[in-house]
Structures are given as C-alpha cells and as structure tokens.
Amino acid sequence: MSADVDRLRDLIAEARRIVIFTGAGVSTESGIPDFRSPGGIWTRFKPIYFDDFMSSREARRETWRRKLETDKTISVAAPNRGHKAIAALVSRGKASAIITQNIDGLHQASGVPDDKVIELHGNSTYASCLDCGERHELAEIIPPFAEAERLPECKACGSEYVKTATISFGQQMPETPMRRAQEETLAADLFIAIGSSLVVYPAAGFPVMAKQNGARLAILNREATDLDRYADLVLNAEIGPSLGAAVGLN
Numbered sequence: 140m141s142a143d144v145d146r147l148r149d150l151i152a153e154a155r156r157i158v159i160f161t162g163a164g165v166s167t168e169s170g171i172p173d174f175r176s177p178g179g180i181w182t183r184f185k186p187i188y189f190d191d192f193m194s195s196r197e198a199r200r201e202t203w204r205r206k207l208e209t210d211k212t213i214s215v216a217a218p219n220r221g222h223k224a225i226a227a228l229v230s231r232g233k234a235s236a237i238i239t240q241n242i243d244g245l246h247q248a249s250g251v252p253d254d255k256v257i258e259l260h261g262n263s264t265y266a267s268c269l270d271c272g273e274r275h276e277l278a279e280i281i282p283p284f285a286e287a288e289r290l291p292e293c294k295a296c297g298s299e300y301v302k303t304a305t306i307s308f309g310q311q312m313p314e315t316p317m318r319r320a321q322e323e324t325l326a327a328d329l330f331i332a333i334g335s336s337l338v339v340y341p342a343a344g345f346p347v348m349a350k351q352n353g354a355r356l357a358i359l360n361r362e363a364t365d366l367d368r369y370a371d372l373v374l375n376a377e378i379g380p381s382l383g384a385a386v387g388l389n
C-alpha cells in the first residue's frame with residue numbers, strides 16, 4: 140500500500156491541474172454512512188423517486204421523516220482527514236475544483252470556497268421551493284414537522300413543493316453544475332476519484348471523460364470499483380490515512 144501512496148504522491152506532484160471527484164466514502168470517517176457498504180443507507184431505505192414526491196403527500200412526509208433521521212448524523216458531522224487533504228490541494232492551487240456526489244456540505248466546511256465545490260446531487264443542508272426556487276432554512280422547517288408532521292409551504296409563492304436542495308432519483312440533473320463539471324474535467328491533467336463505487340450515472344461518466352481526454356486517472360477506494368480498468372493507479376485503502384500521507388498533511 141505504501142508504494143501506491145508514493146505513486147499517488149508522484150502523480151500529484153507531476154500534475155498541473157487536478158480535479159477531485161468524491162462520493163459518500165469520503166464522509167464515512169466523519170460518521171456519515173455511505174450508500175452501499177454494509178449498514179449503509181441503501182440497506183435500510185428504498186429510494187423515494189422524484190415523481191412520487193411530487194404526486195403524493197405521504198411520500199413527501201416520508202421524505203421529511205427520513206431527513207429528520209439522516210440529520211442526526213449529517214448536522215453534527217465535521218470534516219475528516221480526507222476532506223482536509225483535499226482542501227490542502229485546493230489551497231495550494233493544485234486542484235481547480237471538487238466535483239462531489241455528496242450532499243453533506245463537508246467540503247465547504249473544510250474551508251474550500253463555495254465556487255470550487257461542484258455539487259452534482261445538490262445539498263441537504265437547506266431546502267428550496269421547486270416552483271419558485273426560494274431558499275428555505277431547515278431551522279424553520281424541521282420544528283413544525285417534528286412536532287406535528289406539518290409539511291413545509293413556500294413562504295414566497297405558497298407552493299407545497301418545498302424539498303431539500305438535493306437531486307432525487309428520477310429528478311433532472313442540475314444544469315450549471317453538470318456543465319461546470321464537464322469543463323473542469325476536460326481542463327484537468329489528473330483526475331482523482333475518491334470514495335465512490337462509481338456506479339451512479341451520469342456522475343460516474345466524468346472519470347471516463349477525463350481519461351478519454353488524455354488526463355491521468357487515479358481511483359482511491361477501499362474496494363474495487365466499476366471503472367478500475369480505466370485507471371492509471373488504483374489505490375485500495377482507507378481514504379483519510381492514505382490521502383493524508385500522499386498530500387503530506389501533518
């Protein structure tokens with residue numbers, strides 16, 4: 140494993156413009172379960188599709204019940220060594236952007252400026268109105284729901300479609316983040332995928348796009364991924380310790 144960490148350190152040293160791509164695995168060391176590992180969210184909840192959220196009040200209530208549940212971990216989570224190593228690459232000017240599938244806001248919490256974090260699946264730390272786009276703070280929504288399962292309504296337009304600012308299965312991908320992720324991917328000479336099983340599309344298309352465009356591709360994940368065959372380096376290790384060592388974090 141240490142030879143692979145050395146190899147990752149070399150790839151980072153040789154790169155001029157790195158794009159970091161992260162999945163749920165980068166946040167497990169912060170206490171947030173990932174999707175597909177044993178005990179992960181997947182094994183407990185079936186996903187609620189976007190159409191169901193729109194057509195059923197009961198699906199909306201179930202969505203907010205789950206939000207209360209997942210918030211017990213997300214709202215108290217803090218960035219870990221992996222997030223900090225990634226933040227160091229950004230602050231040193233090595234990494235131009237972080238493309239993330241995560242919705243927990245921990246890259247921003249680790250000190251990375253908002254404009255360097257491209258969120259493909261949105262953000263669960265606030266909510267927005269699906270009709271008019273008005274932002275709503277969870278602090279206003281959660282107490283009435285927790286007390287009497289009262290569904291939020293938009294304070295700007297009265298819509299009953301107020302949802303955490305995340306992208307559900309079956310919901311259209313957000314246009315601007317998708318375009319920016321593509322631009323960053325095509326400008327990178329090293330693309331590092333970290334803590335993702337690389338099975339959720341279109342997000343998992345970016346590592347392949349980078350490779351086909353001539354960038355080097357490194358994959359850091361504790362287990363094999365679907366895209367290992369494309370990679371110049373596959374590092375099967377725990378993220379915090381290995382990335383911390385490769386980046387030279389004290």
Ligand code: NAD
Nearest residue numbers: 162163164173174175240241242243334335336361377378
């Ligand atoms: P995933 O669960 O499919 O894959 C995570 C991968 O990380 C797994 O292969 C696992 O073996 C690996 N991993 C977990 N902890 C690790 C560690 N400490 N060191 C090394 N490897 C580790 O997650 P995904 O690929 O991101 O895709 C699932 C979807 O889940 C995404 O769309 C994302 O939006 C959502 N999600 C987000 C969060 C979050 O925001 N923290 C949490 C759960 C799910």
Ligand code: ZN
Nearest residue numbers: 268271293296
């Ligand atoms: Zn509205």
